[in-house]
Amino acid sequence: MHKIDRIRPVPGGGAIVLIEDERRAAAMARIPSLSVLIAIARVLNARRALASRYGGKGEVRYAAAATPPPPLLEAITRAGASVSDASGERVTMPASPAGLAAVIDASFAELAHHVRTNSLSSDMGAALRAAEAARRKAPLDREANPAGYWTAVFELTALAGELSRAKGGRWIETAELPMPFAVRFPGGEFAAPAKLAQRIVEGGDPLESMATEVEPLSSPQDS
Numbered sequence: 001m002h003k004i005d006r007i008r009p010v011p012g013g014g015a016i017v018l019i020e021d022e023r024r025a026a027a028m029a030r031i032p033s034l035s036v037l038i039a040i041a042r043v044l045n046a047r048r049a050l051a052s053r054y055g056g057k058g059e060v061r062y063a064a065a066a067t068p069p070p071p072l073l074e075a076i077t078r079a080g081a082s083v084s085d086a087s088g089e090r091v092t093m094p095a096s097p098a099g100l101a102a103v104i105d106a107s108f109a110e111l112a113h114h115v116r117t118n119s120l121s122s123d124m125g126a127a128l129r130a131a132e133a134a135r136r137k138a139p140l141d142r143e144a145n146p147a148g149y150w151t152a153v154f155e156l157t158a159l160a161g162e163l164s165r166a167k168g169g170r171w172i173e174t175a176e177l178p179m180p181f182a183v184r185f186p187g188g189e190f191a192a193p194a195k196l197a198q199r200i201v202e203g204g205d206p207l208e209s210m211a212t213e214v215e216p217l218s219s220p221q222d223s
Contacts, residue, residue, distance in 0.1 A: 004049055005063075006088065014057030017046045018088045019081065025066040033110035034154055036075040037181075039068075040100060040107075043079035044173060044180045059095070063088040075103055104181060105171040112158040128159040128210055132200055139203030149201060153179075156197035160210040164191060 006018040019042050021028070028035050039062070046060045060081040062068075068076065068083065073093060076083055078100055083093040112124060121127035135156070140149040161171055161183055168186040176182075179194040193210055200208065 004046060007049075007053075008088070010058060013054065015050065015054050016058055016088070017050050017060045018084075019043065019046055019060065019062045020086070020088075021062065021064045021068075022086070023065065025069060028066065028072055029069045031111070031114060032069065032071050033107040033114065033158075034151065035069075035072050036103065036107045037111065037154055038150065039072055039076050040079045040104060040173070041180055043076060043081040044175070045178075047080055048175060048180075061088050061091065067092070075100075075107075078103065101170070101172045104173055108158045108161050108171045108181075111154060112162040115155045115159060124159055124162040125211070128156070128163070131156055131159060132210060135201050136203060140201050142202070152201045153194060153197045156200060156210055157181075157194045160193040160197070163211060 004017060005020040008016040008018065010016060021039075043060055043062065047056075050056055050058055050060060061084045062076045062081045063084050063086055065086045067073075073083060077093055077096045078098045080095050080097045082091045082095045084091045112127075115131065116124055116127040119127045119130050121130055131152075135152055140152055142149045157179075161169065164183045164185070169183040169191065171181055172184050173180050174182045174190075174192075177192055177194070179192075181192075181194065183191040183193070185191070196204075196208055196210055199205070200210065
């Protein structure tokens, strides 16, 4: 998810940062909410790299092997990337930066409900406990199985986020975290459950629970 596939310096300074998506359209649309969240994260992290390495001079392009479905296309362009052909040479849809919070919040909710339904769980808490137990029994390696790893991380994170809604929690983007999402509460506090989700997916401390990661904190970095 954090990988920058290609960087092309341009004359006069700056660069074109390329994010590659080799999937077919059907694969992009299999779990739309997951595709949207991962794409937004990749674009935001690419923009962060462009800012740190080139002072923000240049652009981010999402080089897609197939035309992304409409929800994914909108998410990519709203996050600040142009969509191009697989080579990264021909732009097919220019970037159209806009607010992301509503898209992120709705996508996390959709993903959580998808996971709960597939697990046949009675509620989000039960789905979260089942997902945690499954991951502890079968940890995933980020390098050996990046697709499975990040899918599991996003699923746990989405389920935990749904537990925060009873306290008014809503998902937003943030530049302060490697996975650039956090839950914001009405009082301005934050929670960032993705860090613990990664530890659980990797087979971490069995006493840790995602249910504890939706408590309000003073800033995303505190989590």
